[in-house]
Amino acid sequence: MLWGYFNISAQTKSLALKFIPQMSLKIGSQTPHLGGQFDIAGGIFIQNKYLAGIGVGYSTNMGMGGKAFPLYADTRFYFSTDKNILFASHDESNNFFSEVQIGILINQNKPYKTGFIAACGIAYRFDFLKINKFRIPAFYLGPNIEYNSIKFKDEYRGYTIKDGQLKHIMLNIKLAFDINPINL
């Protein structure tokens, strides 16, 4: 997973609202093997460490009848410590974060039904350029593995054409942007 990240102001209070639009390249086993997804995740960012939010997206070409709408709970933990591993940092910049997402995959394209989706990953945010309090742009690099399952059933002319379940895992490559946190 490759993350592109843009952040032009930092959080100054312990609670903030954070919005993260993301674009993903999805590599999976089903035909077609490549797919795309656009998401917007958002939630409450706590003490520069925790994000508790939800996300909604639009996904296409993932071997599931074409288009689907993922809707998920999104939790993240940013390793915001004084002593980070690679560079000095006091917040989420130049640091790791981990993420867990669980939700549903809304799909009404025949023969597929609404399915289940779960993803987890870890990434590192690189902040290469910093001018005063402006940082442009920063990148995340790390793996994100997604698992999903979806049932399908379809009948035609009195015969069951399809009746089963599809399960697979995939790798997501994401480009993400961080909208300014809104301090609460």
Add this chain to the structure above:
Amino acid sequence: MKIRYKLHFIIVIFSIASCEISLKDNSMAEIISQKKLLDMVNDLRTKGCDCGGTVMPPVKKLDWDYQLERAATSHSIDMKVQGYFSHVSIDGASFADRINGTEYKGSPGGENIAVGYTNEDAVFNGWRNSPGHCMNMMNGGYTDIAVGRSGDYWTMDFGKK
């Protein structure tokens, strides 16, 4: 050395991502390789071929259509269950009726059927070596294709949008 470890890590992640966990289908239709059949037909179409002495020029590739797949699969199952081999169903429905009964957005094009073949390569070669079926696969007016299989009964439907 560290770079080698990182490369191994990336390879492992991609390997995991490309692993299909399971695909279960309890219907009477067989799971076929859509990609393989589509690739074989489109390879033939883009190169052009000789269908029993008639030279067929290269034509555009076809897209797989799920509505055509429903029509093709239902006919393969019907032939197997009712024990016949024909383009006309027992109830009198033609291939066009079966396609028009789906939600296919275009119009019916043609149909190839086969029995006695056990895999995609064999049935494709059977159709490829039969002039009429070969010309169907090379018809430049078609835009969509799908294949359905039940047991050793195969149906290939074409449509045009």
